[in-house]
Amino acid sequence: MERILIRGGRVIDPSQGLDDNIDILIEDGKIAAYNPTARGDERVIDARGKIVSPGLIDMHVHLREPGHEDDETIATGTRAAVAGGFTSIACCPNTDPPIDTPATVEFVRQKAARDGHCNVYVIACVSKDRKGEELAEIGQLVAVGAVAFSDDGAPVYDPELMRRAFEYCLMFDKPVCNHCEIPELTRNGVMHEGLVSLILGLPGIPAAAESVMVARDIALAEATGGRLHVMHVSTLGSVEAIRRAKARGVRVTAEVTPHHFTLTDESLRAFDSNFKMNPPLRSEEHVKACLEGLRDGTIDVIATDHAPHAKEKKMQELDRAPFGVVGLETALPLVIMRLIKPGILSWSEALAKLTINPARILGIPKGTLQIGADADVTVIDPDVRWMVEPEQLHSKSKNTPFAGWALEGRATVVIVGGVIKYQLGEQA
Numbered sequence: 001m002e003r004i005l006i007r008g009g010r011v012i013d014p015s016q017g018l019d020d021n022i023d024i025l026i027e028d029g030k031i032a033a034y035n036p037t038a039r040g041d042e043r044v045i046d047a048r049g050k051i052v053s054p055g056l057i058d059m060h061v062h063l064r065e066p067g068h069e070d071d072e073t074i075a076t077g078t079r080a081a082v083a084g085g086f087t088s089i090a091c092c093p094n095t096d097p098p099i100d101t102p103a104t105v106e107f108v109r110q111k112a113a114r115d116g117h118c119n120v121y122v123i124a125c126v127s128k129d130r131k132g133e134e135l136a137e138i139g140q141l142v143a144v145g146a147v148a149f150s151d152d153g154a155p156v157y158d159p160e161l162m163r164r165a166f167e168y169c170l171m172f173d174k175p176v177c178n179h180c181e182i183p184e185l186t187r188n189g190v191m192h193e194g195l196v197s198l199i200l201g202l203p204g205i206p207a208a209a210e211s212v213m214v215a216r217d218i219a220l221a222e223a224t225g226g227r228l229h230v231m232h233v234s235t236l237g238s239v240e241a242i243r244r245a246k247a248r249g250v251r252v253t254a255e256v257t258p259h260h261f262t263l264t265d266e267s268l269r270a271f272d273s274n275f276k277m278n279p280p281l282r283s284e285e286h287v288k289a290c291l292e293g294l295r296d297g298t299i300d301v302i303a304t305d306h307a308p309h310a311k312e313k314k315m316q317e318l319d320r321a322p323f324g325v326v327g328l329e330t331a332l333p334l335v336i337m338r339l340i341k342p343g344i345l346s347w348s349e350a351l352a353k354l355t356i357n358p359a360r361i362l363g364i365p366k367g368t369l370q371i372g373a374d375a376d377v378t379v380i381d382p383d384v385r386w387m388v389e390p391e392q393l394h395s396k397s398k399n400t401p402f403a404g405w406a407l408e409g410r411a412t413v414v415i416v417g418g419v420i421k422y423q424l425g426e427q428a
């Protein structure tokens with residue numbers, strides 16, 4: 001295996017409180033030494049003017065395989081991941097069939113080991129067939145490597161099922177990741193319910209549809225001692241409830257997506273289905289609350305909710321098009337432009353939400369550049385400017401809300417397990 005020397009970069013590793021100019025040597029797939037004496041046979045990566053981070057982790061990705069390979073595959077989704085700077089991702093179980101049996105978990109893990117460009121961790125279903133009726137075989141799913149549980153795409157609606165999910169997952173110290181949505185409140189909605197939906201005459205999804213279930217789940221986590229992870233937080237009410245729960249010591253963590261901290265419901269004026277996702281883009285006060293939650297630590301994680309949908313599905317009227325947008329390849333520049341450069345988060349705070357925090361929530365040995373750790377490393381050029389051209393994205397689906405945007409910052413070299421998996425400017 002090639003020895004790699006990353007030279008001259010600013011190394012920021014929140015897991016060790018590290019922010020320093022250090023050369024890093026990679027050997028046998030591991031972080032081998034800091035500031036080593038070069039032997040001369042290393043492949044040198046010039047990281048001057050760049051940030052060197054532990055490989056980024058996205059704990060909310062839809063890879064669509066098995067069942068929806070027209071939208072994405074494990075191969076294309078993980079290729080998009082490394083192109084976006086991610087070395088590990090956790091994939092969601094709303095596939096066809098859903099990932100609710102040990103055989104399906106093993107299928108995804110084996111396929112990812114064969115076709116994947118990065119590490120893939122599996123989030124398995126909370127309920128059998130994702131129907132929300134009967135608990136999946138949590139213990140068996142953990143035994144084959146499931147790292148968390150979720151029925152994402154749908155909420156765990158039945159509170160009794162949710163309570164038992166917390167109790168079972170607690171035995172294995174796994175989080176229940178809920179897509180919080182009260183279906184009776186969102187029915188037929190296509191966008192955030194507010195002034196803009198009123199003006200456009202589009203059916204709305206009220207903020208309470210999310211916040212009410214977040215409050216319920218916090219109460220159930222508190223009652224059981226279970227671990228709640230709130231997926232794609234988008235409302236002020238959710239952020240406030242999570243902040244209060246954390247202050248009381250409830251075991252709750254949360255994520256926000258780049259599109260939710262960057263865009264508002266004003267985008268829907270274009271009637272473009274690339275702005276249709278669940279939860280919907282909210283109004284300014286909710287975006288501000290999400291930013292404040294990120295700033296004060298209420299929100300632990302930035303995750304993309306990368307939700308690819310093929311063109312023929314998305315190119316329909318707003319009410320018929322599926323919910324979801326791709327996000328793996330635009331997340332890092334949006335973090336840099338919206339959070340770091342305006343001073344909402346420091347580099348170290350932002351990278352923590354993309355590395356060690358999701359690693360701890362998922363209980364995976366990743367997100368660190370400690371000596372001896374797996375050599376998953378992302379080299380970032382914080383200033384490189386580029387334009388989002390959907391057809392250039394590596395994801396099989398091109399449903400980005402950021403088409404034509406001029407972005408700043410990008411991963412330039414991405415190393416997974418000591419192997420260079422992506423280099424900006426080089427074709428796959």
Ligand SMILES: NC(=O)N[C@@H](CC(=O)O)C(=O)O
Nearest residue numbers: 062152153277278307323324
């Ligand atoms: N986030 C989305 O808009 N879509 C997700 C599922 C979901 O969470 O609704 C998808 O799988 O397409």
